[in-house]
Amino acid sequence: MDPHILRKLNAERRARRAVVYLTDLGDGRDRLVREGDAVVGPLGEAIAAAFRSGRSGVVEVEGRSYFLNVHLPPPRIVVIGAVHISQALAVMAKVAGFDLTIVDPRTAFATGERFAGTDLVADWPEDVLKQRPLDAYTALVAVTHDPKIDDYPIRAGLEAGCFYVGALGSRKTHARRVERLLSQGASAAMIERIRAPIGLDIGAASPAEIAVAILAEVIEAFRRRELYRGAAA
Amino acid sequence: MDDATDTLDPLAVAERWMDDGRAVAVATVVETWGSAPRPAGSHLVIDGDGNFHGSVSGGCVEGAVITEALDVIGSGEPRMLEFGVADETAWRVGLSCGGRIRVYLERLG
Numbered sequence: 001m002d003p004h005i006l007r008k009l010n011a012e013r014r015a016r017r018a019v020v021y022l023t024d025l026g027d028g029r030d031r032l033v034r035e036g037d038a039v040v041g042p043l044g045e046a047i048a049a050a051f052r053s054g055r056s057g058v059v060e061v062e063g064r065s066y067f068l069n070v071h072l073p074p075p076r077i078v079v080i081g082a083v084h085i086s087q088a089l090a091v092m093a094k095v096a097g098f099d100l101t102i103v104d105p106r107t108a109f110a111t112g113e114r115f116a117g118t119d120l121v122a123d124w125p126e127d128v129l130k131q132r133p134l135d136a137y138t139a140l141v142a143v144t145h146d147p148k149i150d151d152y153p154i155r156a157g158l159e160a161g162c163f164y165v166g167a168l169g170s171r172k173t174h175a176r177r178v179e180r181l182l183s184q185g186a187s188a189a190m191i192e193r194i195r196a197p198i199g200l201d202i203g204a205a206s207p208a209e210i211a212v213a214i215l216a217e218v219i220e221a222f223r224r225r226e227l228y229r230g231a232a233a
Numbered sequence: 234m235d236d237a238t239d240t241l242d243p244l245a246v247a248e249r250w251m252d253d254g255r256a257v258a259v260a261t262v263v264e265t266w267g268s269a270p271r272p273a274g275s276h277l278v279i280d281g282d283g284n285f286h287g288s289v290s291g292g293c294v295e296g297a298v299i300t301e302a303l304d305v306i307g308s309g310e311p312r313m314l315e316f317g318v319a320d321e322t323a324w325r326v327g328l329s330c331g332g333r334i335r336v337y338l339e340r341l342g
Binding site: 001002003006007009010013023025028055056057058067069070 | 272
């Protein structure tokens, strides 16, 4: 293993970028391939497939044996709104293995007492997301249903290619949201990716039940994301 | 990978050991059959004194990998290790879970 490549690999992983670390099992030579880097031929196809599936493994290409170690960033959830639903969602997301951050500029809601042990930022999403940008391995969950707070991060989530963008609100609330986003220049195709009303339709009534519905929808979006990509291609 | 997970991440540990001037070997699960405890891509890193971090199985074959790692650190030649089901009568090193794994072992640098 090349020490420079190990450093690069660790730097990419810290920056939450997807990479494949490739070893030629015949001669031990290694290299790093970032998602989106062009690699021609059958090896390139094998690498693209590895990025989609997220599974590491040995591939045989033109008589040579390669090990592809896929490093995808761990999935995380960014919740806009320190509301009752978010309190339940924070606990459940941790159990399900997601990192979770809650952002809400309303300091009456975003208190350490209500969210003990949770990464909580009492500031405007516009400011927070500049420091911590969204990415394809992040789910954006907007639950304040206040346009002043929710609209910006929803759009940012769509533009960053978040694997999930969900927004709380009735069909009527969402219709008004769609109009606002269209008038701000978002495309209809982009807006269609917003999951609203938020959460799988399981008849959830209480805040905790709605959190279950949201988390289930996030998991589905993450686990089936290659199918969605495949359908779009 | 944040600072907290960095302390548990084998490849981050390998980089730190390298920066400390320690000789390091990296073991990687490259193939599994049956019910193997750790998936392909899992790492165990070993230094020249036999200190190790991470895992390639549930603790069944790490001892054997560490012994081989000291050879690989000395020679610099990578090797492929294969482990199958434990044979209790022969006291062979193996996996009690019934799976089989291949582990690629190489020196860092």
